[in-house]
Amino acid sequence: MNKQTIKLILAVISPMLIFSQCSLSYKIKKTPDKLIHGYVAPGFEEVKAEFIRNFTKRSENGAAFSVYYKGEKVVDLWGGYKDALSKEPWEEDTKVLVFSTTKGLAAMCLAIANSNGWLDYNEKVVTYWPEFAQNGKEDITVRQLLAHEAGLCLVDEIFTIDSLFNFDYIASVMARQKPLWEPGTQHGYHLSTMGMYMNELMRRVDPKHRSIGVFFAEEIAKPLNVQFYIGLPDTVSEEKIAKVLLPSIGHFIFNMNKMPKKMRKDLRNRKSVLAQSFSIPEKFHPNDITTHRVEMPSGNGIGDARSIAKVYSVFASGAKELNLSRETFNELTSKAAIPPFGAFDIVMGIDTYFSCGFIKPGPNFEYGTNFSSFGTPGAGGSFGFADPEKQIGYAYIMTKMGVSLINDPREVALRNTLYKCIEQLEN
Numbered sequence: 001m002n003k004q005t006i007k008l009i010l011a012v013i014s015p016m017l018i019f020s021q022c023s024l025s026y027k028i029k030k031t032p033d034k035l036i037h038g039y040v041a042p043g044f045e046e047v048k049a050e051f052i053r054n055f056t057k058r059s060e061n062g063a064a065f066s067v068y069y070k071g072e073k074v075v076d077l078w079g080g081y082k083d084a085l086s087k088e089p090w091e092e093d094t095k096v097l098v099f100s101t102t103k104g105l106a107a108m109c110l111a112i113a114n115s116n117g118w119l120d121y122n123e124k125v126v127t128y129w130p131e132f133a134q135n136g137k138e139d140i141t142v143r144q145l146l147a148h149e150a151g152l153c154l155v156d157e158i159f160t161i162d163s164l165f166n167f168d169y170i171a172s173v174m175a176r177q178k179p180l181w182e183p184g185t186q187h188g189y190h191l192s193t194m195g196m197y198m199n200e201l202m203r204r205v206d207p208k209h210r211s212i213g214v215f216f217a218e219e220i221a222k223p224l225n226v227q228f229y230i231g232l233p234d235t236v237s238e239e240k241i242a243k244v245l246l247p248s249i250g251h252f253i254f255n256m257n258k259m260p261k262k263m264r265k266d267l268r269n270r271k272s273v274l275a276q277s278f279s280i281p282e283k284f285h286p287n288d289i290t291t292h293r294v295e296m297p298s299g300n301g302i303g304d305a306r307s308i309a310k311v312y313s314v315f316a317s318g319a320k321e322l323n324l325s326r327e328t329f330n331e332l333t334s335k336a337a338i339p340p341f342g343a344f345d346i347v348m349g350i351d352t353y354f355s356c357g358f359i360k361p362g363p364n365f366e367y368g369t370n371f372s373s374f375g376t377p378g379a380g381g382s383f384g385f386a387d388p389e390k391q392i393g394y395a396y397i398m399t400k401m402g403v404s405l406i407n408d409p410r411e412v413a414l415r416n417t418l419y420k421c422i423e424q425l426e427n
Helices: 002-015 043-058 101-115 142-146 161-165 167-176 192-207 212-224 247-252 260-267 271-277 289-293 303-316 326-333 409-426
Strands: 036-040 062-071 074-085 374-377 383-389 391-400
Touching: 002 391, 036 043, 036 142, 043 062, 043 074, 043 409, 062 303, 074 303, 074 391, 101 212, 101 303, 101 326, 101 374, 101 383, 142 192, 142 247, 161 167, 161 289, 192 212, 212 303, 260 271, 303 391, 391 409
Parallel strands: none
Antiparallel strands: 036 074, 062 074, 062 391, 374 383, 383 391
């Protein structure tokens, strides 16, 4: 790798590395029992053993893992440190920012809007948001937008994280954006912008004009008694939030060979859509209070694993507690439609499958037991999903970010072990 390539990579990832620590320096070589806590139901003991192996074999630093199975919490584990520098232990109520895992919980808000009759996935976005009809976006449907087919991955106007406090300003910026390709023909991951479009749709269709963060708090978190926030309220102390450990520069560079070929290429080109996506908005830092307090449904959700798992568990069984209609549930569990140009994601560089704001299972990302599963992974390894067939609500969150965009080895080990335990129980 030549010097020019390294400079380009650093230019792309430097916004993410402001708070970076050399995470390898804080590896837990031996995991004392006092650093691993929680509960597993009979039959799930091997899940706890795998959770411990993440610390002893896979350089885990601080993490939590929770699973609901058939409506019952069967795994609730946490361990390691919530702050690698101070060695503060991860506690039962520790929360952490989960990046794009947030998108799935935001999509649940729009699913409820669909169930309530406020939002039709097949309707044009301009029906709800007339100002959206600029620069060739008049015919984009809600379904196409939520399936990352709209070509709206970037924004022409530079703005910083604190701009997200001003919903009207952000809406005007997003409404003016011109698609990068003909909408509906292909798809590419709207890494940073998707949440802004979802948020404005929510504000437009909700009779009370609530943002996604407020809607989630009032209509999902409160009735289910979960602690997950899209926009951390002032009532939650920053002391409860774990410090994210971003990859060291060396760790990032020397693990690039694990990324898809196109992704590696795009990270060397600061003008690529992928590279530019990481700077929307500017000054996004996972350990910064401003990043925590604004509402960014694309990637600043904060919570604990059991809350994410519980919400997905409710949705895995049809979300009757939230009065979700059978028709909407069928939408969430249906197989993702593939755009005319195919499943290849022109931003991620792999085949992906999107539907109703969720990432569905596919050959590059096989999770759950069939295509009915739905969820979203987050940068660094976090992941939440629902498996309706097995009635599973699942969540893994961590402090130390890995470099795999999907299928982080720590998460995959837990997921595979979980399903082995369930298979043994069912047989």
